[in-house]
Amino acid sequence: MMLPEAKLYIDGKLRRAAGDKTYDNIGPWTGEVVGKAADASAEDIDEAIAAARRAFDTTDWSHQHQQRFELVKKFCGIMQANREKLVQIARLEAGSAIGAAFRAQIDGALNGAKDLLECHAKVSWEKDLGVKNEYGFDTKRIVTQEAVGVVGAITPWNVPLYVNVGKVVAALLAGCTVVLKPAPDTPLMGAIMGEFAHEAGLPPGVFNVITSGHAAMAGEMLTRDPRVDLISFTGSTAVGKLIMQNGAPSLKRVFLELGGKSAYLVLDDCPNFPMVVASSMVVFHAGQGCAYPTRLLVPRSRYQEAVKVLEMAYAGFASKWGKFEEPSCIMGPLISKRQLDRVMGYIEIGKQEGARLLAGGKVATDKGAGFFMEPTCFVDVDNKMRIAQEEIFGPVLVVIPYEDDEDAIRIANDSIYGLGGAVWGSTPRALAVAKRIKAGALSVNGGMSITGDLPFGGYKQSGMGREWGVEGIEEFLETKAIGIRVS
Structure with a gap:
């Protein structure tokens, strides 16, 4: 059984990599090729980052809460409608047995998406903290939450759809734009989300997917690029430490879900x-x-x-x-x-x-x-x-x-x-x-x-921040305090 080619999704377009470069997608059950994946060049990755930056800076995506929610809901509905196809990808690409594919691999992800949609209603975008007299005059205070900006989502191969959904759906609901880089071993489970986003009509640049057979190039570019505001990474503790180092020059925000014992x-x-x-x-x-x-x-x-x-x-x-x-x-x-x-x-x-x-x-x-x-x-x-x-x-x-x-x-x-x-x-x-x-x-x-409605993350060297639940959406938000003089 062969899987379809995993293509890039950049600035609203499904396409192959520059120069039509691909790499083999190896099936764990047989050790043989089960498909091909686009092998993104540095130029492809740069284009994806630029598209996400442009979509965040020049469109109203981050401000139109209800319109954004409806589009993400449609996106999640398309994933649900393709459940059987996703199970087949999990089996062939991630090596999942059927009993695991229908549980944590796919249904866990789809149920988690539903939970995140429900959690969206619990996010407080603006709070009125009332009037306070300070230094002899009254000030009305409000606290707002707004999207961080461009998110680089770097995901692992073990439960790829589950982790992809936890990062991508939460970030989009928060109003961020996203560049998703799935693991080289499981490219199609990321690429197919680009297909679903295209079908759902997400605005160009809001969501982008880059696949690469290179172990580090795409991740290095995302974590070092100052146009990326936040990195959400799930993987090993050793790589998490490198991501923190790469993001330090721009003080990039990081969410890290790392190892465990x-x-x-x-x-x-x-x-x-x-x-x-x-x-x-x-x-x-x-x-x-x-x-x-x-x-x-x-x-x-x-x-x-x-x-x-x-x-x-x-x-x-x-x-x-x-x-x-x-x-x-x-x-x-x-x-x-x-x-x-x-x-x-x-x-x-x-x-x-x-x-x-x-x-x-x-x-x-x-x-x-x-x-x-x-x-x-x-x-x-x-x-x-x-x-x-x-x-x-x-x-x-x-x-x-x-x-x-x-x-x-x-x-x-x-x-x-x-x-x-x-x-x-x-x-x-x-x-x-x-x-x-x-x-x-x-x-x-x-x-x-x-x-999907509970915060998930670790203590110590298991990482920082929380994914899923209301806290998982708020991970992609900035908090702003505003004081308005009234007397």
């Missing part, structure tokens, strides 16, 4: 302890999620019980993954050979560090020529090990025992990251523990802490 903390009074422990397996979308809890913390008093549960759970899952046509399948391949090699490198590190490999740990050659790796679990892990501290971004769970609640909280917080996490136990106790974990999104007993 989230804890899945099971308390000793957890009801259904075996089921909860078994559910900690890192298998959904092959563990390629920044907020995915990949450190399982269990009480030492029940540690051996947990290990036996996991041994059985992984054995039972062995035949349930890597099936392209199976509707219930939630785990497929890793995104690329490069990522597969990276994760396998961590398997060797874990062995060298003295952790015990309970399950998996091998390339799954029986699944085909794609980038498949067995679901993997390490036990007898110390939180100081690299496999417990560094983001692996693959189907690898590490299991760490703790002594009591204080020790569990200490271990959970002993990380440079603070993105997500989960706590299981009697609700009052689990909630008390969750409130002491330094992370931006905590689930208690399976509650959903990541939805």
Whole structure:
């Protein structure tokens, strides 16, 4: 199966890259070419930035709140109408299994778009703070919020539509203009949004999409260009630090949603302890999620019980993954050979560090020529090990025992990251523990802490700022105070 060519969308026009340059779009299931993508030149990227700048500075896009809302709503409606096509792209391009594609990949994005449209009504564009007498005269005060300007949205390959929507829809609702640069591995999921924007009739330059096979050129241009007012980036912490450096000369605003090493903390009074422990397996979308809890913390008093549960759970899952046509399948391949090699490198590190490999740990050659790796679990892990501290971004769970609640909280917080996490136990106790974990999104007993109407972002080196929810729209706004003398 082949995907259509991913084209650029610049200044209201769908077109190929300068010189008709393209690069191969590689499918994770087969390791073979599944499509072509426009390979933007520096001139193409410059044109996209110029178009976004012109649309913000010379049109009324940022001021026409209702008209803008209706156009973005139409844009989101077209995405919804193309749900099946988007699922197919997620399967072929991002390597998503069907069960994951219809959940976090596509429906998560489409439901999130609906949530953002509802959140738009809660944004306060102008507040009246009344009259205050200062220095002997009265002043009427108002506080307004207005769009930041041109946004460079740089997105990853793991859940591309979800992240694209979180940035693009929120920025457009705020009144910004946008240049979207999707990851080289998933170009079509960004490019198709250009097609939908064209169909929706968004004004020229308001939304632009540039795809590039070069690992860094487009991102470097966006993050260094003074015409870009804000960078919204989701990806690794290392790249996030480079973006901050690149934006420093122009004091560019940055939103960074970065790495994670989230804890899945099971308390000793957890009801259904075996089921909860078994559910900690890192298998959904092959563990390629920044907020995915990949450190399982269990009480030492029940540690051996947990290990036996996991041994059985992984054995039972062995035949349930890597099936392209199976509707219930939630785990497929890793995104690329490069990522597969990276994760396998961590398997060797874990062995060298003295952790015990309970399950998996091998390339799954029986699944085909794609980038498949067995679901993997390490036990007898110390939180100081690299496999417990560094983001692996693959189907690898590490299991760490703790002594009591204080020790569990200490271990959970002993990380440079603070993105997500989960706590299981009697609700009052689990909630008390969750409130002491330094992370931006905590689930208690399976509650959903990541939805389109909730703010999402991290503590520490997991980033800065918040995406989604009202806060996600306000991330793209500036605040202005105005005082009007009345006596």
